[in-house]
Amino acid sequence: MNLFETLGLSAPLLEAIDDLGFERPSEVQQAAIPVLLAVPTDMVALAQTGTGKTAAFGFPLLHLINPTEHITQGLILAPTRELCLQIASELKQYAKYMPQVHIVAIYGGASIEEQARNLKKGAHIIVATPGRMQDMMRREFVSITHINYCILDEADEMLNMGFYEDIRAILAETPREKNTWLFSATMPTEVAKIAKEFMHHPKEITIGHKNQASDNVLHECYIVNGRQRYEALKRLADANPSIFSVVFCRTKRDTQAVAEKLIEDGYNAAALHGDLSQNQRDLVMKGFRAKQIQMLVATDVAARGIDVDDITHVIHYQLPDEIETYTHRSGRTGRAGKSGVSMVILTKSETKRIKTIERIIQKTFEYKTIPSGMEICEIQLYHLANTIKDTQVNPAVNEYLPAIYDVLNNLNREELIQRMVAVEFNRFYNYYSKSKDLNAESSGEKFSSTEGETRYFINIGERDGYDWRLLKDFLRENIGLGKNDIFKVDVKDTFSFFNTEAEMTQIVLDTFSNFKMDNRAIHIEISQQKSSKGKSKKDRKDKKLLHKGDKRRASRSKDSSAISFSKRKRRK
Numbered sequence: 282m283n284l285f286e287t288l289g290l291s292a293p294l295l296e297a298i299d300d301l302g303f304e305r306p307s308e309v310q311q312a313a314i315p316v317l318l319a320v321p322t323d324m325v326a327l328a329q330t331g332t333g334k335t336a337a338f339g340f341p342l343l344h345l346i347n348p349t350e351h352i353t354q355g356l357i358l359a360p361t362r363e364l365c366l367q368i369a370s371e372l373k374q375y376a377k378y379m380p381q382v383h384i385v386a387i388y389g390g391a392s393i394e395e396q397a398r399n400l401k402k403g404a405h406i407i408v409a410t411p412g413r414m415q416d417m418m419r420r421e422f423v424s425i426t427h428i429n430y431c432i433l434d435e436a437d438e439m440l441n442m443g444f445y446e447d448i449r450a451i452l453a454e455t456p457r458e459k460n461t462w463l464f465s466a467t468m469p470t471e472v473a474k475i476a477k478e479f480m481h482h483p484k485e486i487t488i489g490h491k492n493q494a495s496d497n498v499l500h501e502c503y504i505v506n507g508r509q510r511y512e513a514l515k516r517l518a519d520a521n522p523s524i525f526s527v528v529f530c531r532t533k534r535d536t537q538a539v540a541e542k543l544i545e546d547g548y549n550a551a552a553l554h555g556d557l558s559q560n561q562r563d564l565v566m567k568g569f570r571a572k573q574i575q576m577l578v579a580t581d582v583a584a585r586g587i588d589v590d591d592i593t594h595v596i597h598y599q600l601p602d603e604i605e606t607y608t609h610r611s612g613r614t615g616r617a618g619k620s621g622v623s624m625v626i627l628t629k630s631e632t633k634r635i636k637t638i639e640r641i642i643q644k645t646f647e648y649k650t651i652p653s654g655m656e657i658c659e660i661q662l663y664h665l666a667n668t669i670k671d672t673q674v675n676p677a678v679n680e681y682l683p684a685i686y687d688v689l690n691n692l693n694r695e696e697l698i699q700r701m702v703a704v705e706f707n708r709f710y711n712y713y714s715k716s717k718d719l720n721a722e723s724s725g726e727k728f729s730s731t732e733g734e735t736r737y738f739i740n741i742g743e744r745d746g747y748d749w750r751l752l753k754d755f756l757r758e759n760i761g762l763g764k765n766d767i768f769k770v771d772v773k774d775t776f777s778f779f780n781t782e783a784e785m786t787q788i789v790l791d792t793f794s795n796f797k798m799d800n801r802a803i804h805i806e807i808s809q810q811k812s813s814k815g816k817s818k819k820d821r822k823d824k825k826l827l828h829k830g831d832k833r834r835a836s837r838s839k840d841s842s843a844i845s846f847s848k849r850k851r852r853k
């Protein structure tokens with residue numbers, strides 16, 4: 282039995298839920314749906330994006346409206362055009378077997394007349410941004426005097442964006458006896474004020490603690506000198522070859538500058554900020570959703586409403602001013618049950634703020650060191666070897682092989698492999714041979730002593746279904762270690778790294794000396810990655826570092842200063 286059946290939802294909704302493949306209600310759905318269906322009530326639900334909150338209000342709303350009555354019965358307010366479109370599209374999927382139900386999205390940056398025409402055809406549910414909604418009301422294109430349900434989604438974001446007055450004015454036009462359901466990731470005082478002013482004895486639901494960050498996100502910080510933020514960002518990207526990330530900057534200027542530098546240096550990056558036209562922003566988001574853009578550099582305002590499920594990393598190029606903003610940023614990853622990593626690049630003087638963030642989000646940060654050139658090289662070489670192993674061979678190449686065999690005739694297997702990986706290796710070498718340790722001097726001693734630790738390589742990764750949490754559990758269970766014995770877990774596409782205290786090295790190696798899982802040999806090796814902490818400057822200088830040239834695909838756009846076309850070129 283599908284567990285949604287126990288919540289009391291109507292048959293057409295259950296059928297759509299089946300089609301969507303939702304098997305069991307998420308925590309917020311389990312908590313909200315039965316309450317909203319039972320009796321008319323106001324509700325305040327504290328839940329992050331990615332927890333299934335759209336369905337938590339969408340299913341009851343669709344269940345409760347009367348499709349045969351041709352008036353607007355439900356209004357959903359959301360902070361951004363992107364979120365508006367996303368909610369409308371989700372609701373349409375939920376209402377797949379309720380053909381009479383009309384759902385209309387209205388938002389800025391698109392023709393108001395066309396939206397007015399859509400409304401004229403009748404809308405049971407309107408999904409709107411507050412600004413455009415007000416505009417529509419002033420022009421009398423819309424009537425919300427008979428609505429029964431008003432939903433404020435991402436209320437904290439709407440208030441952050443300065444929509445307080447708009448929301449007040451809109452709510453003033455709605456009937457007193459309607460039900461208001463407020464969804465918010467955090468509970469700053471402004472949200473509490475709205476709840477107090479416009480709601481009557483709301484039922485409260487809290488998923489996790491108030492202002493708590495998602496459990497699926499690992500929080501890391503990297504301490505560098507201020508001037509080296511950009512170099513540090515590049516290293517973090519290079520150390521994560523399959524990265525799909527949002528990089529947050531504090532200002533539009535920094536956002537544009539960082540994105541431009543990344544593009545220049547051959548990364549698939551783009552900027553998203555308020556100075557771009559709607560058309561440019563749409564193009565950027567399209568490229569990001571299609572994963573042509575691996576690093577979306579964004580301001581907090583522009584990134585609101587980005588609901589992309591597979592973001593692997595959120596990188597805070599600079600810490601935000603408001604701590605709630607940190608929760609929002611990091612909530613862009615670890616969505617829909619997946620895991621993610623939130624990485625903060627900061628200077629020594631900012632470390633105090635990490636303590637405050639830790640207290641509020643109730644999570645502990647892991648202090649890590651920016652990988653050295655050698656570490657990146659090791660990661661990239663394993664990545665290359667796995668890419669070669671997994672490459673699908675196009676049979677069209679066969680025609681050329683005899684001639685290629687002739688060219689490579691004198692090389693044995695080892696020589697051939699050596700040269701193949703050397704093609705990449707040489708490029709890494711040139712790039713990283715002059716690279717420095719980017720970690721701020723004292724950070725290592727203070728926070729991240731890697732002396733006395735062992736780093737391991739293991740030949741399983743994301744593609745085997747592991748994320749950092751699952752890999753940690755897998756290792757702990759098999760080796761028989763405690764909760765904190767495995768740390769600095771870094772899961773890549775087809776392999777991973779992790780650390781233990783040095784005294785556990787033998788037991789780790791012994792456990793995996795002859796280990797098979799589903800008939801596959803699982804190898805663990807001691808990684809050559811060493812932290813540059815604890816080494817003398819001379820050691821570092823003497824160390825032969827490796828270099829990396831550009832191997833990323835270029836990204837293209839016809840109509841954008843934000844994405845530019847970059848040819849294969851060497852990293853600067």
Ligand code: AMP
Pocket residue numbers: 302303304305306307310329330331332333334335336588590616617
């Ligand atoms: P939301 O928090 O509403 O943005 O939802 C995040 C994602 O989870 C969306 O892609 C939903 O389609 C998906 N989702 C919502 N509820 C469920 C569920 N019960 N089971 C599986 N996926 C869900």
